[in-house]
Amino acid sequence: MDFRRKVLKNNPALQGEFEIYENINELVNETVCKTSENVDKLKCLQRNCDICGVHNFKLPEEEKTDNLNMSNVQWERYEYVNLKRGSKSIRKLMLVKKSTKPFEMFSYFIQILRTFPYHQFSTSWQSDQLRSLLDNLPHNHCVTVNDYSESYRCFDKTEIQTGYFQKIEVSLHVTFLYRHAILEVDGIESSVDNPVIIKEEFFVISEDDKRDQYFTHYVKKSVSEYLHEISYTPKVMHEFNDGCATQYKSLHCFGHLATTFSDLGYDSIIRNFFETAHAKGAQDAAGGYIKREADFSVIRGRSSIQNGKDLFNFCNNNLQKPKSTGCKRRIFRYVETIPRNTTQHFKSIADIRKIHCVRTTNNSELMVSDLSCYTCDQCVSANYELCRNFRFRGNSRPVKIVREHSTENHTVENNNSGDTxxxxxxxxxxxxxxxxxxxxxxxxxxxxxxxxxxxxxxxxxxxxxxxxxxxxxxxxxxxxxxxxxxxxxxxxxxxxxxxxxxxxxxxxxxxxxxxxxxxxxxxxxxxxxxxxxxxx
Missing domain, CATH: 2.30.30 (SH3 type barrels.)
Structure with a gap:
């Protein structure tokens, strides 16, 4: 709004006609109808309302004219940038400086304003569904929240200069595991009358740097094996993930889910996705704590961590027991390399980026919907056709998983780089x-x-x-x-x-x-x- 302030200062007659918004929420509220009815509000947020819309955001002439004589303005926007890291090229979301005419800046702003309200709603909705599920978790169900943490960079306290440039980076996958308490494992038994939910942090450590669907499937298999070890046998696994294409959300990820979920021992897997760029936070914090403790141990001369196995041994020996009551225990697993079947490919799925909930069936078919629902008692009880929130969730629709007969080594286009x-x-x-x-x-x-x-x-x-x-x-x-x-x-x-x-x-x-x-x-x-x- 700095540019607008200058415009209004130079044109006092316009000050009563154009608003100075203090934050993005004030501006968004100006472009949607002022109603408390959620159904009507959803129509507004999706920009399907005939009354409200971005046209309610009024622009003075200086902000909308494509006049080459106007002075440039300095502004920033997020863009994906290709960067070189050693021999690898990565795609990273970065804040990029721009110097353009005001018209270009406001045109871009209006463009993102068209989709931002629904994006903001979806962000809040998906987070609310997770909280509701954890508050009402059925017996024989389990919840995982998954993400990668930033890779751990091994170093030595007394490293020489050549060693400084040749560091081993270790992949660290974080899973928050929520389940009902078991007397033999947790010292208390969860029951219908007295439900007790246990939170555990499950880490898979590996020197394998390919963060793909095979890595995440290995994580899920490791979680399943752990649950079997403690005699907890969930019928339904609820996953919450970010929208990274190579790891959780691509045609091959969905195909892999549909054809391998029975190997994990569940009757069904429901995979939910947080809204893009809103999956970070607690998982990064958990991974960050592990890396911070490892760094401090090396700096103080207590440990030597030169590879993934060293990091696993340090964690397993020192970090299994959390200090807070929020987490019951930490579980660590190590694998040197991830087994991969790179000849298994599947045909594309329409509008895959809009999907935020995927449910497995028993016939190589997935049921998908725009959003998740766990705030409705019917969906929690698996009566999905009676969902009370179908207007928000969207209708469930079947997606047939079709194998693609090809021996080519397909590469998944990474529309979301999985940034930490x-x-x-x-x-x-x-x-x-x-x-x-x-x-x-x-x-x-x-x-x-x-x-x-x-x-x-x-x-x-x-x-x-x-x-x-x-x-x-x-x-x-x-x-x-x-x-x-x-x-x-x-x-x-x-x-x-x-x-x-x-x-x-x-x-x-x-x-x-x-x-x-x-x-x-x-x-x-x-x-x-x-x-x-x-x-x-």
Missing amino acids: LLDLISKGTIIAVVAEDDDSDFDLMKTLGEPEILPTAVTDGWGISFPRGANVVKGYYYDIVSKRNFSYKLVPKRLAINYSVSARYILTESEITKSENSIKLNEEIHMNVLAALDYI
């Missing part, structure tokens, strides 16, 4: 990091750039020292102005450095209220940050 939380950090990102001070739950930090590897030892403006080779993020802290109102003010002249794995949550523009060097959170966002910190 650290991949999304760039200049100006506001992150929540683990607080070293016992008086604070977390610190907020405005970053100066992407995470980096320190070429030399360094001490920040707060007197904290970091060794050469440490993976860190630099920036400035926000000081707490009011704990009651969750308001903070930037401390801009005192450089702060944190280990990258201390980052737990990224605050987006829609989650904060900004004014110059100050920001303010609402209570819901504050609680989301605290939830991401529940990792010890």
Whole structure:
């Protein structure tokens, strides 16, 4: 809104005609009908309403004219950028600087404003479904929340210069496992009258760097074997994943799910997807804690972690028992390489990116829907045809899984690079990091750039020292102005450095209220940050 402020300042007559919006939510509300009826609201959010829409966002002439004589404006937008990391090329979502005419900036903004309201609704809806399922988990059911953490980069406390450039990176897959308590394992028995849900963190460690559907299937097989070991035999497995194409959400992932789910011993698997770019948080925090403890152990000379097996042994010997009551235990598994059957391929599925719920059947067919539903008692009881939320969820529709007879080595197009939380950090990102001070739950930090590897030892403006080779993020802290109102003010002249794995949550523009060097959170966002910190 900085450009609009300048326009209105130069044209006082326009000040009563055009709004200055303080945040994205105010602007979105201007483009949808003001109604409390969810069904009508959904029609508005999907931009199918004849009354509301982006046309309600009025633009002065300076913002919509394609005049080449207008001065350029500086702005930023997220784009996927191809980067080289050693011999590999990766696709990373980054904040890219732009210098264009105002018309181009506002045209792009209107373009994303058309889809943002429904994206925001879907984000909230999918998260609500997970919470509702955990509150009402049927017996003989199990829930997993899955994601990859940033790879662990092995290093040595006394490494020589040549070793500094030849680091082994270890893949770390994180699964949050929710199930009913078993007396023999947990010391308490869950019952219908007294349900007790156990949360466990399940980690698969490997030097295999191919994060594909074969890796995630191996994880699911390992989880199934663990449940069998403790004599917990769920009939239905509910998965919640991000939308990464190569790992969970592609034609080959769906084909693999339909043809192999019975091997895991379940009657059915229901795979749910969080909205794009909203699956990060607690899983990254759990993985970050593992890497942070490993780093500290190496730095203090207590351990030597040179490969995946070393990391597994360290975790298995030291980190199985969490300190908090939120997690019952941590389970670690190690595999050197993932077995793959690269000759198995399947035909494409229409509108696959819109699908947020997939349910297996017994005849190589999947039932898919736009959104999940667990807030309806009929869906929790598997009476899906009687769903009370079908207007939001969308109608379930069958998808036939058809094998493709080909010996070619197909490559899945990665429309979503599966970025971890650290991949999304760039200049100006506001992150929540683990607080070293016992008086604070977390610190907020405005970053100066992407995470980096320190070429030399360094001490920040707060007197904290970091060794050469440490993976860190630099920036400035926000000081707490009011704990009651969750308001903070930037401390801009005192450089702060944190280990990258201390980052737990990224605050987006829609989650904060900004004014110059100050920001303010609402209570819901504050609680989301605290939830991401529940990792010890």
